[in-house]
Amino acid sequence: MARRHRIYEGKAKILYEGPDPGTVIQYFKDDATAFDAVKKATIAGKGVLNNRISAHLMAYLEGAGIPTHFLRSINMREQLVRRVEVVPVEVVIRNVAAGSLCKRLGLKEGTPLPRPLLEYYFKNDALHDPLVGEDHIFCFGWADQYEMEDMTHIAWRVNDRLSGLFAGSGLRLIDMKMEFGRIWGENGELYIVLADEISPDTCRIWDAATGEKLDKDRFRYDLGDLVEGYQKVAHRLGLVPEGGIIEGGSINEQLAAGLGVIEATRVGRHLRAVPKPPGKPWKG
Numbered sequence: 001m002a003r004r005h006r007i008y009e010g011k012a013k014i015l016y017e018g019p020d021p022g023t024v025i026q027y028f029k030d031d032a033t034a035f036d037a038v039k040k041a042t043i044a045g046k047g048v049l050n051n052r053i054s055a056h057l058m059a060y061l062e063g064a065g066i067p068t069h070f071l072r073s074i075n076m077r078e079q080l081v082r083r084v085e086v087v088p089v090e091v092v093i094r095n096v097a098a099g100s101l102c103k104r105l106g107l108k109e110g111t112p113l114p115r116p117l118l119e120y121y122f123k124n125d126a127l128h129d130p131l132v133g134e135d136h137i138f139c140f141g142w143a144d145q146y147e148m149e150d151m152t153h154i155a156w157r158v159n160d161r162l163s164g165l166f167a168g169s170g171l172r173l174i175d176m177k178m179e180f181g182r183i184w185g186e187n188g189e190l191y192i193v194l195a196d197e198i199s200p201d202t203c204r205i206w207d208a209a210t211g212e213k214l215d216k217d218r219f220r221y222d223l224g225d226l227v228e229g230y231q232k233v234a235h236r237l238g239l240v241p242e243g244g245i246i247e248g249g250s251i252n253e254q255l256a257a258g259l260g261v262i263e264a265t266r267v268g269r270h271l272r273a274v275p276k277p278p279g280k281p282w283k284g
């Protein structure tokens with residue numbers, strides 16, 4: 001393979017320079033981390049499953065007119081995405097109480113929320129991604145009012161769409177984390193797109209009938225084999241055969257390689273420029 005320039009290595013992914021300007025290759029590693037990488041493991045097949053699931057969900061959202069960074073899958077571990085400047089704000093939407101919300105407010109896990117709840121976190125590992133309010137975001141300039149409007153609007157739509165898609169597949173979307181990126185157009189106009197990944201690493205997903213946890217909480221709290229949960233999600237979404245593509249800790253390469261290429265068909269047609277804020281210097 002030709003030498004590629006590595007742009008960045010994170011906990012679960014590596015980013016390489018893409019074939020065209022403005023593109024990046026996202027490589028999904030088999031590494032799992034939790035609690036800010038205090039807990040770590042390498043789990044065969046996790047990268048393949050997350051690449052597959054995320055490509056499917058991003059393409060699905062694109063199809064619904066929601067702007068994402070996703071362009072197409074390349075192979076079982078890689079996908080081509082647009083190059084973005086990451087907004088250092090994570091948006092979490094919760095439908096059911098779980099995780100840090102239960103800890104913070106003393107709620108019982110599994111309690112349906114009166115309505116979906118949207119939260120912001122400052123994306124900063126050293127600070128353990130603290131919960132912040134909108135005014136922190138404006139005060140410290142992590143994003144402006146127009147960007148936040150776009151991010152929030154997209155986040156609600158994503159939660160709506162994915163809750164529906166999952167419900168139709170016997171799955172329950174408990175909560176999810178979204179990241180966003182900035183893209184500058186030819187005339188210096190700014191677009192906000194959904195970025196990073198959407199997978200059982202970034203969502204809590206329960207079996208709708210049994211309540212079985214099928215997401216990264218399996219790894220965080222030693223609830224069972226992680227890949228087994230991820231395979232169930234992929235199977236329910238119609239992406240892999242019933243038995244999955246990982247057997248006894250190793251990938252069935254032939255099955256995995258045979259999975260079709262996922263492509264975003266509507267990419268680029270529906271980006272919406274964020275208007276230039278009055279009196280603010282424009283970045284182009």
Ligand code: AIR
Pocket residue numbers: 092098099100101129175176177201202203204216
């Ligand atoms: N999340 C937040 N930071 C990293 C991730 N993956 C996701 C979790 C969960 C949701 O955001 O996977 O789906 C809320 O997490 P928490 O820990 O705040 O309850």
Ligand code: ASP
Pocket residue numbers: 011033034035036037038201216220
């Ligand atoms: N992704 C974060 C970490 O690696 C937090 C988590 O998912 O628990 O620590």
